[in-house]
Amino acid sequence: MPKDVPAKTAILHRMVMTDHMCPYGLKSKDLLERHGYEVDDRHLTSRAQVDAFKEEHSVKTTPQLFIDGERIGGFDDLSAHLGKPVAEKGGTTYAPVIALFSVAAAMAVAVTWVSMGTFFAGRTVEWFISISMVLLGLQKLQDVERFATMFLNYDLLAQRWVRYGYVYPFVETGAGLLMMAGLLTWLSAPAALVVASIGAVSVFKAVYIDKRELKCACVGGDSKVPLGFVSLTENLMMIGMALWMLTKL
Incomplete structure (x- = not known):
């Protein structure tokens, strides 16, 4: 218990019903106990009790501390x-994006170990980029409609051909999978090169020329990641990977 937080008793009113238990009530109880409070945990077990409590204390939500x-x-x-x-x-x-790229790096190291018996090799970087592409594509595929809508804010091709926003996640994911396996490079590398080049130009124009403050659709349609360095890096990584794979043909 932190020294500046004295031991006290807190009263917690939270919803605990057969069909619903308020998660913020549980989080509040846990937070109080971790700070040394003895919690008088009072349950609101019916909708009538909840409504009566809100009216009595002139509040709109529970839990209340x-x-x-x-x-x-x-x-x-x-x-x-x-x-x-x-x-x-x-x-x-x-x-x-920090979580996604960290997991991609860990997966690349794991694949390197399984396939080569070492933690790092020349292909580790290839696997890192291709795994990142798959994970980024997966984020977009969770809600293609929302991604495509956000994508329209800045992608130059999508603004001319709206359906491109629906195609992009499949191209990114598919190209990443093929690059991971080293299959059909003649197809995956040019596809990645085209979409990444368009993306890089679009992001650069929107952020560094037009000075627009936008959210990046790189991790899906509900992204709170700002458009800029991260999205540009994503596209440059794809361009580099595509060019490297083409040199190996």
Whole structure:
């Protein structure tokens, strides 16, 4: 328990029904206990109890926390009260791409070990890029409609041919899979080179020439990753991989 947080008793009102248990109520209870609070955990077990509680305390949501007779609020309010950082809703973040590229690197090392008995070899970089392409494509394929809509904000070809936004995730994923296996390079490398070149030019124009502040569709249609260096790097990696694979034909 942090020295600046004294042991106190907190009262927590949260929904615990047969068909719904509020996850933020559980997170609030856990956060309080980790900060040394004894939690008086009071369950709201029916919709009538929830509505009556909201009306009594003039609140719109649960859970609700009370410490020393003072209403703190919900989970975000509790986090702020305890000095914990609260993520800004709708804010930008690089966390998804950091996680994706970290996993891709780990997978490339694992594949290298399984196939060659060493942790790093010449093909490790190839596998890293091709695995990254597959993982990035998978993010887009989760909701192609939302990706295609966001893609229209900056991709030059998609703005002229709307259906391209629906084709792109399949090209990226397919090219990545073929490059991983070293198959049909005559098809996968040119396909990756074309889409990545168009992407690189589109991103460069939107960000560095037009100075537009946009979200990147690189990790799917609900992305909060800012368009810029990451998306440009993604495309440049694909271009480099495609050119390298073509030299090996």
